[in-house]
Amino acid sequence: MEKIVRQGLLYDFYGELLTEHQRRIYEDVVCNDLSLSEIAQEQGITRQGVHDLVKRCNRILEGYEDKLHLVEKFQQTKVLAGQIQELLKAYQENGDMAVLAQAREIASQMIQI
Amino acid sequence: MEKIVRQGLLYDFYGELLTEHQRRIYEDVVCNDLSLSEIAQEQGITRQGVHDLVKRCNRILEGYEDKLHLVEKFQQTKVLAGQIQELLKAYQENGDMAVLAQAREIASQMIQI
Numbered sequence: 001m002e003k004i005v006r007q008g009l010l011y012d013f014y015g016e017l018l019t020e021h022q023r024r025i026y027e028d029v030v031c032n033d034l035s036l037s038e039i040a041q042e043q044g045i046t047r048q049g050v051h052d053l054v055k056r057c058n059r060i061l062e063g064y065e066d067k068l069h070l071v072e073k074f075q076q077t078k079v080l081a082g083q084i085q086e087l088l089k090a091y092q093e094n095g096d097m098a099v100l101a102q103a104r105e106i107a108s109q110m111i112q113i
Numbered sequence: 114m115e116k117i118v119r120q121g122l123l124y125d126f127y128g129e130l131l132t133e134h135q136r137r138i139y140e141d142v143v144c145n146d147l148s149l150s151e152i153a154q155e156q157g158i159t160r161q162g163v164h165d166l167v168k169r170c171n172r173i174l175e176g177y178e179d180k181l182h183l184v185e186k187f188q189q190t191k192v193l194a195g196q197i198q199e200l201l202k203a204y205q206e207n208g209d210m211a212v213l214a215q216a217r218e219i220a221s222q223m224i225q226i
Contacts, residue, residue: 013181014181017181077187077190085224091213103197103216111198
């Protein structure tokens with residue numbers, strides 16, 4: 001996964017556990033794609049300070065994922081939902097009942113995750 | 114939701130953020146259904162101490178859920194997966210293509226959650 005996408009995902013899941021200050025700067029870097037210099041100027045801190053804060057936030061967010069694996073778990077359910085979609089599309093094209101049964105099986109797996 | 118079920122769910126999601134000591138005792142109460150007195154004796158602390166620790170863990174776990182809503186989010190995907198299952202079952206019984214289209218629509222909703 002591209003680093004910025006992973007950062008965005010981790011932030012979506014665990015961002016609320018950062019401080020408001022960390023959130024503001026991390027969002028500017030990861031979601032709003034501002035440069036470190038822009039943010040440094042805006043927040044009245046050094047460019048290095050912004051860099052360190054982002055690095056620290058990455059570590060914090062990855063630390064939560066290491067413990068909880070919730071991004072991973074969610075990604076799994078999305079993969080399964082995508083598989084159901086593909087199977088139902090295939091079924092509509094070929095009318096194969098085995099394909100439909102497979103989609104039901106995946107839905108039942110999702111309930112058990 | 115029954116309190117013990119909710120405690121179990123919260124623990125499943127956020128339990129790793131408790132200390133090892135908290136986890137051991139919380140598990141004994143919530144998952145292993147031991148009495149406070151049994152645990153107190155086993156851990157060499159007072160019954161009141163066990164009670165306070167469980168209350169504190171409940172607060173910590175609920176605090177994570179208040180911020181992250183990940184139990185809620187997961188429950189939503191399970192409800193949707195259950196709906197897909199029901200729709201596919203109904204389709205197998207009635208052959209109504211609209212029902213199939215609905216199942217596909219729900220799978221696509223799940224990908225976007």
